[in-house]
Amino acid sequence: AQSVTQLGSHVSVSEGALVLLRCNYSSSVPPYLFWYVQYPNQGLQLLLKYTSAATLVKGINDFEAEFKKSETSFHLTKPSAHMSDAAEYFCAVRGNSGYSTLTFGKGTMLLVSP
């Protein structure tokens, strides 16, 4: 079985500051890892995914994440926060065999102040 832990239910940054959202995973098999964003009253939108092709993954809106097997981490970063980045962010994991589905973390709310 796989699971993810997102550290911090809320992260606050100033506009222009570095964004760092933390995600640690637990999986018995090499995982697929995902970051999703949810804006208010909307569905989840895929930001980026790790599929073992490259450990540094670039996504939409200048977000990127680095897969570190030794740390079982997949932290999400963005060099410079925009007000429009304020949203809920979810890390998710999926095993790579059988009828495994996505298991989501509890989410981290990103707050951006001017």
Add this chain to the structure above:
Amino acid sequence: DTAVSQTPKYLVTQMGNDKSIKCEQNLGHDTMYWYKQDSKKFLKIMFSYNNKELIINETVPNRFSPKSPDKAHLNLHINSLELGDSAVYFCASSQDYSSGVTGELFFGEGSRLTVL
């Protein structure tokens, strides 16, 4: 053209009533899902269908009954609604399960159910 669409977007009803939520995807995916998001934003898988066959059925009360008439549609019917059923229900779809397919989910906009 919306990839995964759900109706209705909002649903307010009384305890004890029966209601349905419909979902359609035009992505050509073989697998569809229902997720429940509670008031704390926690997302939990409820059901998954692959080519109209139920493959995941988490510990959900049997008042919840999914139905997939074809692989592009997945509906959720809820009987005898309870206060605790209030949540946002998301439909999602993905490519077929198989090794090598990353299986990311494509989500609908959600259906917010409020039980009074």
